[in-house]
Amino acid sequence: MALSDLIRVERNEAGIQSVLGILKQRFGERFQTGHDVRVQHAHTTSYIPNQPPDGVAFPDSTEEVQEIVRVCAEHRVPIVPFGTGTSLEGQTNAAGGGISIDMMRMDRVLEVNAADLDCTVQPGVTREALNTYLRDTGLFFPIDPGANASLGGMAATRASGTNAVRYGTMKDNVLSLTAVMADGRAITTAQRARKTSAGYDLTRLLVGSEGTLGVITALTLKLYGIPQAISGGVCPFPSVEAACNAVIMTIQMGIPMARIELVNALQMRALKNHSQLDYPESPCLFVEFHGSEAGVAEQAESFGEIAAEFGGGPFLWTKVAEERAKLWKARHNAYWASLTLRPGAGSLSTDVCVPISRLAECITETEADIERMGLIAPIVGHVGDGNFHTMVLMDQKDPREIEKVEEFVSRLNLRAISMDGTCTGEHGIGQGKMTFLERELGDSVDFMRMIKATLDPQNILNPGKILPAKH
Amino acid sequence: MALSDLIRVERNEAGIQSVLGILKQRFGERFQTGHDVRVQHAHTTSYIPNQPPDGVAFPDSTEEVQEIVRVCAEHRVPIVPFGTGTSLEGQTNAAGGGISIDMMRMDRVLEVNAADLDCTVQPGVTREALNTYLRDTGLFFPIDPGANASLGGMAATRASGTNAVRYGTMKDNVLSLTAVMADGRAITTAQRARKTSAGYDLTRLLVGSEGTLGVITALTLKLYGIPQAISGGVCPFPSVEAACNAVIMTIQMGIPMARIELVNALQMRALKNHSQLDYPESPCLFVEFHGSEAGVAEQAESFGEIAAEFGGGPFLWTKVAEERAKLWKARHNAYWASLTLRPGAGSLSTDVCVPISRLAECITETEADIERMGLIAPIVGHVGDGNFHTMVLMDQKDPREIEKVEEFVSRLNLRAISMDGTCTGEHGIGQGKMTFLERELGDSVDFMRMIKATLDPQNILNPGKILPAKH
Numbered sequence: 001m002a003l004s005d006l007i008r009v010e011r012n013e014a015g016i017q018s019v020l021g022i023l024k025q026r027f028g029e030r031f032q033t034g035h036d037v038r039v040q041h042a043h044t045t046s047y048i049p050n051q052p053p054d055g056v057a058f059p060d061s062t063e064e065v066q067e068i069v070r071v072c073a074e075h076r077v078p079i080v081p082f083g084t085g086t087s088l089e090g091q092t093n094a095a096g097g098g099i100s101i102d103m104m105r106m107d108r109v110l111e112v113n114a115a116d117l118d119c120t121v122q123p124g125v126t127r128e129a130l131n132t133y134l135r136d137t138g139l140f141f142p143i144d145p146g147a148n149a150s151l152g153g154m155a156a157t158r159a160s161g162t163n164a165v166r167y168g169t170m171k172d173n174v175l176s177l178t179a180v181m182a183d184g185r186a187i188t189t190a191q192r193a194r195k196t197s198a199g200y201d202l203t204r205l206l207v208g209s210e211g212t213l214g215v216i217t218a219l220t221l222k223l224y225g226i227p228q229a230i231s232g233g234v235c236p237f238p239s240v241e242a243a244c245n246a247v248i249m250t251i252q253m254g255i256p257m258a259r260i261e262l263v264n265a266l267q268m269r270a271l272k273n274h275s276q277l278d279y280p281e282s283p284c285l286f287v288e289f290h291g292s293e294a295g296v297a298e299q300a301e302s303f304g305e306i307a308a309e310f311g312g313g314p315f316l317w318t319k320v321a322e323e324r325a326k327l328w329k330a331r332h333n334a335y336w337a338s339l340t341l342r343p344g345a346g347s348l349s350t351d352v353c354v355p356i357s358r359l360a361e362c363i364t365e366t367e368a369d370i371e372r373m374g375l376i377a378p379i380v381g382h383v384g385d386g387n388f389h390t391m392v393l394m395d396q397k398d399p400r401e402i403e404k405v406e407e408f409v410s411r412l413n414l415r416a417i418s419m420d421g422t423c424t425g426e427h428g429i430g431q432g433k434m435t436f437l438e439r440e441l442g443d444s445v446d447f448m449r450m451i452k453a454t455l456d457p458q459n460i461l462n463p464g465k466i467l468p469a470k471h
Numbered sequence: 472m473a474l475s476d477l478i479r480v481e482r483n484e485a486g487i488q489s490v491l492g493i494l495k496q497r498f499g500e501r502f503q504t505g506h507d508v509r510v511q512h513a514h515t516t517s518y519i520p521n522q523p524p525d526g527v528a529f530p531d532s533t534e535e536v537q538e539i540v541r542v543c544a545e546h547r548v549p550i551v552p553f554g555t556g557t558s559l560e561g562q563t564n565a566a567g568g569g570i571s572i573d574m575m576r577m578d579r580v581l582e583v584n585a586a587d588l589d590c591t592v593q594p595g596v597t598r599e600a601l602n603t604y605l606r607d608t609g610l611f612f613p614i615d616p617g618a619n620a621s622l623g624g625m626a627a628t629r630a631s632g633t634n635a636v637r638y639g640t641m642k643d644n645v646l647s648l649t650a651v652m653a654d655g656r657a658i659t660t661a662q663r664a665r666k667t668s669a670g671y672d673l674t675r676l677l678v679g680s681e682g683t684l685g686v687i688t689a690l691t692l693k694l695y696g697i698p699q700a701i702s703g704g705v706c707p708f709p710s711v712e713a714a715c716n717a718v719i720m721t722i723q724m725g726i727p728m729a730r731i732e733l734v735n736a737l738q739m740r741a742l743k744n745h746s747q748l749d750y751p752e753s754p755c756l757f758v759e760f761h762g763s764e765a766g767v768a769e770q771a772e773s774f775g776e777i778a779a780e781f782g783g784g785p786f787l788w789t790k791v792a793e794e795r796a797k798l799w800k801a802r803h804n805a806y807w808a809s810l811t812l813r814p815g816a817g818s819l820s821t822d823v824c825v826p827i828s829r830l831a832e833c834i835t836e837t838e839a840d841i842e843r844m845g846l847i848a849p850i851v852g853h854v855g856d857g858n859f860h861t862m863v864l865m866d867q868k869d870p871r872e873i874e875k876v877e878e879f880v881s882r883l884n885l886r887a888i889s890m891d892g893t894c895t896g897e898h899g900i901g902q903g904k905m906t907f908l909e910r911e912l913g914d915s916v917d918f919m920r921m922i923k924a925t926l927d928p929q930n931i932l933n934p935g936k937i938l939p940a941k942h
Contacts, residue, residue, distance in 0.1 A: 115719050115828035116857075138723070158668040169666050171675070172643060187915040193824040194856040195640050196893035197629040197679055199900055199908055199937055200919045204642070204675030208668055225725040248586050252609070254696040254762075256727075291725075292773075295766055302763075353664040357586035385665040386587075422667035429670055437670055444658040447926060448671045454925035455918060466670055 003406065004049055007431045009096030009464040015075035016054050016097055022071050023057055023099065030058040030105075041100040042093045043085045046348050047396040047405070048431055053080055053094035058102050062178060062186050062217040065101060069215060070184035072099055076458050081211040083124065083150030087157055088349050089430025091210050095464030101215060103152050109133045110218065118175055118192060120220045123152020130221075139223040142167040145426065146335075152216045157428040158208030165251075165384030166258040166290065169426065171207050173222045179206055179214030182456040192220055205451070210428050211462035213455050227290035230258070231300045232324040233317025235287065235307045236280045240264060240367070243283045244360035246310040247383050251356070253306070255299050259288035260384040261331055264367065267338065267378035271330040274337035279330065285312070285383070286331045293319075331380070335391070338378050342393040345376075350409050350432075352416035353387040353425025362419055363388060366412055373408055387425035414439065429466045437468065446470070474519065474877065478902045480567030480935040486546035487525050487568055493542050494528055494570065501529040501576075512571040513564045514556045517819050518867040518876070519902055524551055524565035529576050533649060533657050533688040536572060540686060541655035543570055547929050552682040554595065554621030558628055559820050560901025562681050566935030572686060574623050580604045581689065589646055589663060591691045594623020601692075610694040613638040616897065617806075623687045628899040629679030636722075636855030637729040637761065640897065642678050644693045650677055650685030653927040663691055676922070681899050682933035684926050698761035701729070702771045703795040704788025706758065706778045707751045711735060711838070714754045715831035717781040718854045722827070724777065726770050730759040731855040732802055735838065738809065738849035742801040745808035750801065756783070756854070757802045764790075802851070806862070809849050813864040816847075821880050821903075823887035824858040824896025833890055834859060837883055844879055858896035885910065900937045908939065917941070 023031045032038075038052035059065045072079050078098030085092055094100060106122035109130060113119065114137055121130060128148045130141050145154060145161040153159075155177065160169035167173065176190035189202040206214055237243035243262055250257060263271065263284045272279055285307070289299040296319060304315040318324055330337070338347065354362045363379060370377045370390075381388030390412065394401050413423040413436045423429075423436035438445045449467055452459075494502045503509075509523035530536045543550050549569030556563055565571060577593035580601065584590065585608055592601060599619045601612050616625060616632040624630075626648065631640035638644065647661035660673040677685055708714035714733055721728060734742065734755045743750060756778070760770040767790060775786040789795055801808070809818065825833045834850060841848045841861075852859030861883065865872045884894040884907045894900075894907035909916045920938055923930075 113826065113828060114723070116826040117722065118826070158672075160666060164666060168643075171666075171672065172639075181918065185914050185917075187913065187918060189912070189915055191888065191893050191911060192826045192891040193858075193887075193893045193896065194826070195631060195635060195642075195824055195858060195896050197895045197897050197899040198893045198904070198911055199679070199916065200684075200922060201629075201642065201672075201675045201679055202915055202918060204672045205922075208670070208672055213671075225723050227725060251588065252585070252696050254698060292769060294769055298763060298765060353666055355584065355587040355589070355663045355665070357584060387664075387666060416664075417662065420663040422662050422664045422669045424668045425664065425666050426668050428668040433669070440662060440669055441660070442658065443656050444660055444673055445670065446656075447652065447658060447673060450925045451671060451676075451922060454921045 003431065006434060006468065007095050007464055011097045012076050015077045018075045019071055019077045019099060020055050023055060023068065027057055032056045041082050041085065041102065044090045044093055045088050046090065046432060047402050048090040048093065051093040051095055053100035054097045056100040056102050058105050060105050062180065065180045065215055065217050066184050066186055068099060068101060069180050072460055073182060073184055073458065076460060078460050078463050079215065080462050081156065081215045083153030084126065084147065086147035086149045087153060087430060088427045089432035091157060091428060091430040091465060093431060103150060106217065112137060114139060116192065117223045118220055119223055120218060121151055122218055123150060123216045125151050127151060127154065138226055140226050141221055142224055143170060143173055151219055151221065155207050155216055155219055156210050160426045162259045162261055162382055164382060165260055166256060167224065171204055174203055174207050174219055175222060176220040177203055177206050177216055178218035179216050181214045182458065182461050186217065208428065210430060210465050212452060212465055213461060229293045229296045229319060230288060230290055230324065231296035231317055231319045232288040232328060233300060233315055234284055234327050235312045235315040236282045236284045237310065237312040238282065240283045240363050241360040242310040242312060243285050244356065244383060246285065246307050246312055248356055249306045250303055251384060253302065255302050257287060257384055258290040261286040262381040262383040262388065263331060264379040267334060267380055270337040270341050270378055271334065273340050274333055275330050277330050286328060334380050338391050338393065341376050341378065345393040346396040348392045348394055348405055349389055350412065351387060351389045351425050351427045352412060352421055352423060353385060354416050354419045354421030356386040358419040358421065359383060359386045362415060365415060366390060369408065369411060373404065375408060385425065431465060434466065434468045474902065477905060477939065478566050478935055482568045483547050486548045489546045490542055490548045490570060491526050494526060494539065498528055503527045512553050512556065512573065515561045515564055516559050517561065517903060518873050519561040519564065522564040522566055524571035525568045527571045527573050529573050531576050533651065536651045536686055536688050537655050537657055539570065539572060540651050543931055544653060544655055544929065547931060549931050549934050550686065551933050552627065552686045554624030555597065555618065557618035557620045558624065558901060559898045560903035562628060562899060562901040562936060564902060574621060577688065583608060585610060587663065588694045589691055590694055591689060592622055593689055594621060594687045596622050598622060598625065609697055611697050612692055613695055614641060614644055622690055622692065626678050626687055626690055627681050631897045633730045633732055633853055635853060636731055637727060638695065642675055645674055645678050645690055646693060647691040648674055648677050648687055649689035650687050652685045653929065653932050657688065679899065681901060681936050683923060683936055684932060700764045700767045700790060701759060701761055701795065702767035702788055702790045703759035703799060704771060704786055705755055705798050706783045706786040707753045707755045708781065708783040709753065711754045711834050712831040713781040713783060714756050715827065715854060717756065717778050717783055719827055720777045721774055722855060724773065726773050727762065728758060728855055729761040732757040733852040733854040733859065734802060735850040738805060738851055741808040741812050741849055742804065744811050745804055746801050748801050757799060805851050809862050809864065812847050812849065816864040817867040819863045819865055819876055820860055821883065822858060822860045822896050822898045823883055823892055823894060824856060825887050825890045825892030827857040829890040829892065830854060830857050833886060836886060837861060840879065840882060844875065846879060856896065902936060905937065905939045
């Protein structure tokens with residue numbers, strides 16, 4: 001089935017019209033129905049067709065979210081939570097129309113408990129805003145998916161990014177959530193204790209549920225002390241395989257990497273085009289270490305020795321912040337650099353994750369597939385986790401290109417799944433990966449459907465996402 | 472309501488009789504109905520009354536577990552999964568009778584993927600057996616709840632223990648589970664990739680579900696490289712508060728503790744009685760560091776400086792394994808040492824967990840309560856997580872003592888909850904903590920009930936645990 005058919009959810013026209021009237025009355029200027037604002041809230045960052053909501057609400061509190069959910073529940077109207085709109089698999093599309101709940105007014109840091117290394121925030125706080133807020137505390141929130149995403153959205157998609165190899169993903173860093181459930185009740189899933197064995201782990205059930213089980217209205221997050229010292233560097237390798245083997249050895253040795261990023265040869269060419277850097281056009285690892293002054297130096301040296309064993313080098317590294325920023329700048333510009341490979345094109349960013357023993361094989365096969373299909377698609381990877389991204393440059397309006405890219409993505413996902421991997425390490429299923437979920441998890445998906453049906457019996461919470469209809 | 476009333480589940484006598492016949496026929500000697508074996512499988516390690524199952528099955532495979540579950544489902548007969556019986560809150564009691572599934576024949580390590588730092592095991596493999604198996608690989612599985620528990624049981628109760636501060640809990644170390652669900656289907660909750668955003672996190676939903684949502688028949692676990700060096704030591708403090716403040720500072724400084732254990736003054740007295748050690752009778756921190764040779768020395772020195780700032784010391788530490796073992800031996804003997812405080816008595820071990828900023832206050836108030844109530848109850852804590860245990864020495868047959876201990880435990884749990892903590896950091900709810908779950912989590916418990924009802928509509932999976940009936 002084509003994606004455009006799969007993602008259609010039936011509209012409840014009468015219900016929607018009732019809700020529009022009620023919410024306009026209740027929220028005034030904080031409820032918008034203009035065309036542009038609606039389209040913007042269904043931004044998909046891919047070729048997935050835009051499916052705008054019928055209205056966008058801008059609540060200020062958990063209580064207001066409860067009001068909106070209750071009105072929508074009464075009239076059986078879909079709700080789509082919205083943060084910064086930086087999700088990549090169509091998560092914010094309003095497949096059956098309905099109400100987008102924009103969280104960006106709920107942008108307050110509610111408390112910081114420095115002694116406990118935690119904080120509680122509203123869902124519209126972005127990760128950069130939180131770190132700015134924390135600046136004087138000596139603490140930081142490490143999870144960095146690239147975009148300056150909202151923390152609510154990051155929890156909803158189980159985001160991670162470059163330093164998950166050290167700090168984990170959102171799954172590991174959310175201590176508790178407050179969420180408005182489909183019946184309008186607000187629950188808080190856990191106390192603030194660091195660990196608990198009290199009942200089912202509703203926190204982890206909501207993290208990664210992409211707005212389909214509840215609307216997140218507050219999050220308690222783990223924080224970390226800013227490391228005393230950071231070292232970082234770049235190391236070229238003769239092949240993807242050599243680089244991956246160095247990664248495996250590094251991790252087996254227990255060297256606590258904060259970041260270990262693979263950039264493939266094509267991506268390196270793009271980076272050089274974009275930033276006029278003097279790097280070789282071969283696969284590189286960008287690495288970063290966090291720790292004590294002595295620790296980060298020791299770690300960088302150990303990594304350099306391992307890299308050399310696998311033919312890598314020269315490994316340029318530094319403890320000086322400005323020099324590190326310069327070395328890493330290229331990696332941070334990967335997105336913009338990639339666009340230079342096909343000026344004027346759009347892009348599709350897709351991610352898979354495999355056991356690292358299969359990573360070299362998976363990337364090498366994918367590179368061959370890209371070559372064979374005549375695509376332009378650089379690869380970057382959070383390789384410490386076995387997670388990599390392929391950014392396919394494409395004309396998003398050309399049906400033949402869409403078909404070709406869908407075929408490529410399908411082959412990539414099935415390749416990852418066949419290697420005991422997942423069709424998404426960090427972007428989520430949304431709409432774009434729905435067809436792969438059962439291929440990956442079989443009957444597990446049935447039990448997910450049962451949970452969805454019992455927690456959201458009217459299917460009003462972000463319908464048409466994650467779970468494909470049962471065939 | 473008294474615990475003994477709360478934990479009664481109605482028996483389905485006719486169904487049970489049918490299932491006994493069928494399973495005897497099918498499993499022969501691998502299905503036991505003798506009195507002793509039944510009582511042993513409802514061992515509760517506390518004063519909670521023994522509720523024996525009607526029969527105990529010893530399956531060899533996931534398929535055999537499926538057979539047993541299907542038979543029980545058809546006749547609406549309860550199933551209680553059983554590992555080593557070391558759970559502490561009555562998790563293995565057969566509240567409504569039925570069939571105990573003993574996993575100890577399913578004790579094979581199915582695969583070790585050294586490059587990926589993971590392994591897949593059957594649920595009856597104990598943590599010590601796994602580490603023995605791994606001995607020549609340079610890898611180990613760190614989670615250590617004290618008892619040599621089965622890994623299936625550890626996942627089921629979301630166990631952790633002394634080194635969770637560094638390596639996390641079972642929640643963080645299970646990559647995937649195979650479980651037999653209430654309808655007899657077996658699912659595998661995730662692929663072997665290190666991270667995933669593919670759908671609802673059924674892995675984390677099953678971890679900590681105490682056999683009430685599915686029967687775990689295989690687990691894929693994270694492994695770690697054995698650290699190059701380990702240092703460890705013991706440091707006395709003038710007060711619990713001083714020790715806790717040292718812990719907070721240590722963690723804020725980002726010193727990567729592998730273990731940081733508080734032993735209170737009474738527990739120190741017991742240790743001294745038991746091991747003839749030359750320690751002061753004041754609160755002590757037992758610490759351990761894992762890392763490189765230089766790293767563990769640096770960490771121990773940094774910790775010593777912090778300890779001194781809070782009046783702690785002398786801090787005796789060493790990198791020599793035998794000396795470390797000697798220093799730590801006392802901590803490892805805490806259980807047996809405690810029993811010397813009241814010869815002939817039994818004990819109840821209870822655990823709570825609070826944000827570490829509240830830990831000193833929570834322990835100090837608890838010590839005062841122990842004193843006031845005339846109890847003998849030493850305290851040890853995994854204080855890096857804010858988690859501590861109180862072992863109350865008691866006559867488990869004396870109703871007046873039981874009443875008094877229940878009152879103490881109730882006050883302890885409510886104290887922890889009022890400090891934004893949890894009534895259990897690692898033992899689970901089982902039967903013993905059921906009355907506190909709603910006090911802690913409010914309406915969240917209702918959504919847990921909905922999940923239980925949809926995944927186990929006949930309530931045959933370990934009924935009468937975790938979720939109190941709705942009042």
